[in-house]
Amino acid sequence: SIKDNAVWLRFDQALNEIATLPPVASFAVRVNGTLVTISSVSIWRQNVGLALAAPVTGSDVVTLGYTGTTNRVRS
Secondary structure (H helix, E strand, O other): OEEOOEEEEEOOOOOOOOOOOOOHHHEEEEEOOEEEOEEEEEEEOOEEEEEEOOOOOOOOOEEEEEOOOOOOOOO
């Protein structure tokens, strides 16, 4: 889901909230084809949150890439 400047990815099981968070560089978010800056990553229950430097609107097309090699998202 997307709200304002946050993108939330929901998984089908609880994630390890205690683990070291994956680095921001593990994710790439594009809005209307333009790469946007990710300010931070958070994990809460079965969600990964990405705080973006700018808000997203309902008409924007958002794509996400994940190339986790360090501190991977895991259950």
